[in-house]
Amino acid sequence: MINMAGEESSVPVVAVTAAVGAVVLLLVFLCSVSKKTQDDKEEPVVVKKKSKETADKTNASKKPKLSLKQKKSGNSLFTHPWVASALKAHGASILDMDFSQNGKYLITVAEDRSAMIWSVKDFTRKEHRFIRANIEYDHATRVMFSPDTKAFIVVLANENILRIYRIGKKDDGSPGNITAAFDFPKLHSADVIHIGVASNGRFIMICYSNTIIHVTTIKGEILATLDTHQVNNTFAAVSFCGRFIGSVGFTPDVKVWEVCYDKNRLFKEVSRAFELKGHMAGVRCFSFNYDSSRMASVSKDGTWKFWDTDVQYQLQQEPYLLFTGKFHSDPTYIALSPDGRTVAMSHSNTIALWNTVSKKCDQVMENVHYDPVVGLSFSSSSKYLVSLGDKHAIIFHNVTGYKATIEDLESRKQKASSNTAAERIQLQIDETKAALDEINLSKE
Secondary structure, three states: OHHHHHHHHHHHHHHHHHHHHHHHHHHHHHHHHHHHHHHHHHHHHHHHHHHHHHHHHHHHHHOOOOOHHHHHOOOOOOOOOOEEEEEOOOOOOEEEEEEOOOOOEEEEEEOOOEEEEEEHHHOOOOOOOEEEEEOOOOOEEEEEEOOOOOEEEEEEOOOOOEEEEEEEEOOOOOEEEEEEEEEOOOOOOOOEEEEEEOOOOOOEEEEEOOOEEEEEOOOOOEEEEEEOOOOOEEEEEEOOOOOEEEEEEOOOEEEEEEEEEOOOOOEEEEEEEEEEEOOOOOEEEEEEOOOOOEEEEEEOOOEEEEEEOOOOHHHOOOOEEEEEEEOOOOOOEEEEOOOOOEEEEEEOOEEEEEEOOOOEEEEEEOOOOOOOOOEEEEOOOOOEEEEEOOOOEEEEEOHHHHHHHHHHHHHHHHOOOOHHHHHHHHHHHHHHHHHHHHHHHHOO
8 A cells, every 4th residue: 555655646746747848848949949940030131142242243243345336326425515415316327417598407317217307496405306207118318408498308228319308387387297299210320429409499419429410400300411520429519509519529629610590590501610729639528608708628638728719710710728727638528617717527436626717726526426427517507516427416516616706706806997897896796705605604
């Protein structure tokens, strides 16, 4: 009995001890699980951070360099204090442009099979409104406005013919819908390289890659055929006044003809007017000022020349060379401002601006475009210069022109015949200086 009681009393002790041990083990297990869970939660954060840093370094070391094609597709634009803005709607290289005779619009054509008409008054604004016309199944290489800005003419690249587009009008008088009107017949087998339209609308000039130039009516009827005898034509243009046609080619001269009409405004003939002689190698390009009293030419001989062409050529009087400047041996374009005070020239993607009053180079801008410059043109007011060389048209303030105007007016003031004339000139000087100050302030 006594043994049985001892055994019975030992059972609770063992049970209690086992229970306590189980509880202790359970607490240890729970603490262990809790700690592991916390460690598991913290560990990925550290690993993730290190992985991100490692990945960033790896990606940075493996980041590919941009190819030339990728750089061209970027939004990087030429920057300069004289840049007013850039026209950026075209999707491919712009090939040509023209200002309307009334000075209100600029038209551009590009390889993206489009023509776009821009408002000049928007040049200094951030937003540039435009009207787009599609050149279906082809693209235009050249473009010119009609004198009344109611139409424009393009040269089609593939068909090698001229096409007329009509420009409609909105209620406010601004350009509206654009529609193709008609095509010129194909007049010659050689490629058309340049066109021009007389400011009076009486004729159209078509220059070919050989030595032929056609003078036609606005409907494409041939009035005269010229053989330039310059081995091959490289450039031709119609003067702003609508009287002259000029051409250059392989030879070191510029040939200028006058398109003559009788008193009844009927076509008479195309006769030789004068030639610009003096370059030692082929002339690459030339330009007229507004009234054809001045011309500028640039040659492969590394020089450009400024000419007084206000001469009596009917009496065999030759143009006067005003001065010669040095330039590049491989020029592409030259543009003389309508007022004759500024000359812009290009080689590759570099543009140089000369002051014709001081006879000095005022500015050289490099890497203006990704590709070589394919066009330079001053607005009819001479306030802006536009350059083409990729899918953007760069608009410059003609700061050189403002400086030249001030210098020219200062010289005239000293020669003024009366106090009234001097005061009037001084007023013009003050206005020009104020306009130049406004440009400088806008860039600060």
